[in-house]
Amino acid sequence: MYEEQMKGRTESLKGQAQEAVGRFTDDEELRDEGRARHAAGKLQANYGEKLDSVREATVKNPISxxxxxxxxxxxxxxLLGRR
Structure with a gap:
């Protein structure tokens, strides 16, 4: 597991915790921030997974x-030469 995946998963967990605290304290703004943070973390983790896949494919098939x-x-x- 690489750095981007770890950062994303950590951010996602922080978002889930923040959302739970917002729910517990009935703070809608905190809950919404937690949801956004959770979603951003999931996106970053997915980006990290795709990046890892590309790295592995490049190492296995450098010519391709x-x-x-x-x-x-x-x-x-x-495309740019036509302008």
């Missing part, structure tokens, strides 16, 4: 990764 990067570069060059 290089070919894809080259294709994206050519596509962007054509």
């Amino acid at each position: 990764a290089l070919a894809i990067a080259g294709g994206v570069g050519v596509f962007l060059g054509i």
Whole structure:
């Protein structure tokens, strides 16, 4: 598990705790902040998982990764060259 995943999961847990405290104290603003923090943490954890998948695929197949990067570069060059 990499850093982005850990940060995201930690933030998600903090959000859940904040939401629970908001529910317990009947503080709607705190509860909403907790929900937002929880959602942001889940997004960051998912981003970390995708990033890890890309890293692993790049390590296993460096030639394919290089070919894809080259294709994206050519596509962007054509797209931006038309302006």
